[in-house]
Amino acid sequence: MLLQLLYEYVCAHPLLISSTLLILYIAHITLKPLNRIRRLGDVGLFFGKPELSGIYRERQLERLKLLRRMGEMPPVFPNGWYCVCESEKLEKNQIMEITVLGQFLTLIRSESGSVYITDSYCPHLGANFSIGGQVVNDNCIQCPFHGWIFSAETGKCVEVPYDEGRIPEQAKVTTWPCVERNQNIYLWYHSDGAEPEWEIPEIPEVTDGTWKFSGRTEHEVMCHIQEIPENGADIAHLNYLHKSAPPITKGSNIINTDLTDPQPVVQHVWDGKWEVRSEEEKHCGVMHLSQYMTLWGSKLPLTESKLIAEQLGPGIVHMTFDFGFWGKGIVFQTVTPEEPLLQRVRFRMYSDIPWFFVKFFLAVEAMQFERDVYVWSNKKYLKSPLLVRNDGPIQKHRRWFSQFYTENSPRILKDGSLSNQAKSVFDW
Structure with missing residues (x-):
């Protein structure tokens, strides 16, 4: 009887039912935290014009892995x-x-x-x-x-x-x-069998629930692990590669984006510095970054943010954001070497920021990150890069990062094999 009445009501009011379901669906996808996942080949690699698809795309992906010039790289699995x-x-x-x-x-x-x-x-x-x-x-x-x-x-x-x-x-x-810790599970690795040399700090606002889970992104990136955190010291690339806001129609694709426009309609303005925290905590590098956006050259209100990014060893970054009026939060960026030249990069955000602002921020942040993926996925590592005065402390960052390698750190050989396999510190 109840089902019959429900059926008759639906038949009598199809437009009302359809509109209600559409509104509920839009509310669902709008309010739920962002979960943006990009697998290898989804972003950052060029598959020709017209773009290859199907089995030909898979073959091209394998060719790119084999033919790409990698350069004289450091060991592939830092401690x-x-x-x-x-x-x-x-x-x-x-x-x-x-x-x-x-x-x-x-x-x-x-x-x-x-x-x-x-x-x-x-x-x-x-x-x-x-x-x-x-x-x-x-x-x-x-x-x-x-x-x-x-x-x-x-x-x-x-x-x-x-x-x-x-x-x-x-x-x-x-x-x-x-x-x-901090809603993540971590593994410790050291090529000489040394047990953990530092602890991952706990973030109280995450542990006690003051900052709520706000969304995540995940990317597979074909590059050496050191290329990714080195961006923190490469200050000069911020005001070129990340100067313009990602166009909605082109997203993160730098092939189809005009990066040379001296005055984009919507522009990010960046100012930052990178340094080692202290000799006592030499495993930690710190980046201070401030940013705001402009529209036709005029500063947009309520777009300013300040960031303190703490790089904890080779694979963890704690990025604490202060958005002023909008609130505060933290992004856990983790880089995990699954293979010698395949990194899984995750961003997980916890904050007290309104859902609509944090979702916009994470989406734009992901598209800006994907611009870097285009570069990392195709670049060659240069052991002795040609630098100028305003490039930023890239060599200082490399000297800092070198502490995570030892003689036993696995290296990739010319035939693609490893000099030795990574093993647990409990297996020595």
Whole structure:
């Protein structure tokens, strides 16, 4: 009876029902946090005119990987903390395969909520824990092949279900140092086997909920990891590559954007500096940046922002924003080397800023970042660049960044292989 009445009402008022559903849908996509994801090939690479598609696009992507001139690059996996997962994506009793440092690893959340990282392959007969494995006994992982159980905390085998004899001493799986902080899960890597040399600072406003999750973006970038944070010291590129606001019709595509216009209609005006925080915290570099926008040369009100970006090692940046009237917030930028020349870059924002402003900010920030992706994805690394006085402290940044490499840091060889594989500090 109720369904019949509902059906008759819909038939009698189709326009009203359609309009209501449309309004609800628009409200949904407008109010929910931004989630912008760009995979390799979506942005930053040129596929010809007319643009190739389908299998030809895939072939061109492989050709670009092989033929691109990379230059004399530093080692590909610097020492430091790397984000491997966002906290809300890993539930209790869940196993997840992650890609980092050129290999698959297994991420585990125990029944009590703790996180652990292990190598993915069972030392018994090589089965992959991530494909069919189970979390058991709170913080143990059970192999899907024969049911062997390993402690995710120590890596040691604690049970062979079909054998009551003594468990072999060598029956253990390598574990990796990890920590969960600021709604992200991080892995520690050091090529000499050194344990964590600094801690990731906790942001109280994120932990206590003062700043709410405001959106995220994610990009796959084909470049060396050092190219990305080096932008913080490259002050000169801000007022050229990022001078004009991204046109709505062209977005981030620098091939179709006139970057030479001396006076864009909508312009970003940047002023910044980069420096090492202190000798005691030499793993931290700091960028101070102020920005506002102009319309036909006149400063737009309520567009000014101030940024303090703290670079913590090679893979983490805490960007604290002050938007004045609009509020404050932080963006966690993480760069994770999944392969020697493939970086996964995530931006996650927490703030007390109104939803409409923060969504606009994140969208514009993503498009400006994608302009850099066009450059990074196609450039060659120059060990000795030709610099002029106003380029910014690029060489100073490179000297600072070099502290994250040692003799054992893996290098990419001419044939594309690695000089040595990255391994856990617990595997020395």
